[in-house]
Amino acid sequence: MRPSKPGLLVGLGVIAAVLTWSGLQIWVSAGHAxxxxxxxxxxxxxxxxxxVFGLGWPVKQWVEGDKGRxxxxxxxxxxxxxxKAASVAGSLLVGGFAGxxxxxxxxxxxxxxRSEAVVGAADVVVSALLLVAGLVVERWCRVPPDEDDDQNRMQVS
Structure with missing residues (x-):
């Protein structure tokens, strides 16, 4: 699995923002609240x-060398x-609530x-936290290459 690409996440967020904003404009212009x-x-x-952070923490500890568990x-x-799902969902939610x-x-x-906008702004903030949690835990789940693999590549070359 490849790590999430920032450009894709930004693009998803922008698309979600535009769709949410335009959808609300259409909804309201049709006479709905x-x-x-x-x-x-x-x-x-x-x-x-x-x-997401809680589930990723044990994996981070293990990857960093705590092999006790x-x-x-x-x-x-x-x-x-x-x-990965959290980073994509966070991106879409940030965009949607921003719209x-x-x-x-x-x-x-x-x-x-104004009170609705405050709730929406709080939603944007926690959605950004979900996005960050996803990106950080993705990084925690990366396993460094084995030293044996590096040595074998050097010997073969």
């Missing part, structure tokens, strides 16, 4: 970021896949809109 943003989303995404290879691979906040910017003088 915007769905409410709720604080439980902030809590849920924050807990996901903590879970055995780590199953399948668990490490699943952790790497979870980290939502941009939708509220013209009406920030209205108290209800």
């Amino acid at each position: 915007e769905p409410d943003l709720v604080w439980t989303t902030v809590l849920t995404i924050g807990l996901l970021a903590v879970a 055995r780590i199953d290879a399948l668990r490490a691979a699943r952790t790497a896949a979870l980290a 939502w906040v941009v939708h509220y910017v013209p009406t920030l003088d209205i108290a209800a809109r």
Whole structure:
């Protein structure tokens, strides 16, 4: 599995922001009210970021040489896949909630809109934490090349 590419993650975030913003514009122009943003989303995404870090920590310890506790290879691979999913999901969520906040910017003088924008901004922050958690745990799951492999390559050359 290859590490997440920053350009792809930025592109996904921008696409999500544009789609969210334009979708909200169409929804409102059709006479509908915007769905409410709720604080439980902030809590849920924050807990996901903590879970990704928590699941990646034992793999990091093992990769760095703490071989006292055995780590199953399948668990490490699943952790790497979870980290990749977290980075992609975090990117999409950052973009989506950023599009939502941009939708509220013209009406920030209205108290209800301002409170929705605050919740949206908090969602952007915790989504960015999920993105960072995914990228960091992806990095933790990288296994350095064996020294034996390097020596064998040097001898063959």
